[in-house]
Amino acid sequence: MDDVLRSTLDGWTNFYLITGGAAAALTGLQFVVQTLLASEPVRPIGADDPEGGIAAFSSPTIVHLSLALVISALVCVPWPGYQSMRAALALLGAGGLGYVGIVLRRARAQQSYAPVFEDWLWHFLLPGAAYGGLMLAAFFFHRGVDGPLFVVGAATLLLLCVALHNAWDTVTYFTVSLIRRDAAASGAATEQATPTTGSPAANE
Secondary structure (H helix, E strand, O other), X not given: OOHHHHHHHHOOHHXXXXXXXXXXXXXXXXXXXXXXXXXXXXXOXXXXXXXXXXXXXXXXXXXXXXXXXXXXXXXXXOOOOHHHHHHHHHHHHHHHHHHHHHXXXXXXXOOOOOOOHHHHHHHHHHHHHHHHHHHHHHHHOOOOOOHHHHHHHXXXXXXXXXXXXXXXHHHHHHHHHHHHHHHHHHHHHHHHHOOOOOOHHHHO
């Protein structure tokens, strides 16, 4: 392993141990959340395409967390030189950008939810910026230059924040839908239980 590269990456070990551990823990938590949501099936108004909604808004969360974990692991690998590490980071960045494009197409095609600006920002623009930054960092990363590693670290943190926000957004959306469903059911039951009132002549 290149001694300069090793000494450079050694300073990032603790950072990527933290981000990798967080990504792994959040990935497991997302599976738990998805299981809990499945145990309380909610069908929001207009939810005619649940598979499309999951593919566009839930599955990417797992992908972003997984790639944050992979990036954290790759930086800790004892690379023999700069070129192999640059190639790996560039491939991850390109693959991530390609996936964001696929998710964008799925979001435009699905019919379960109408995205607002916040959705476009957190589900497409910010992940795209993270993967684009990863590609640029790989391009400029070479012997004696440490700056691109800060871009890689920022991209990793951004992916974690994006995934955390999107997971919370999904849980909140389903929770509100469940509350509205229960409120509507309670209102309908109350109306059915209320006796019809009128004049004595009408009641006779």
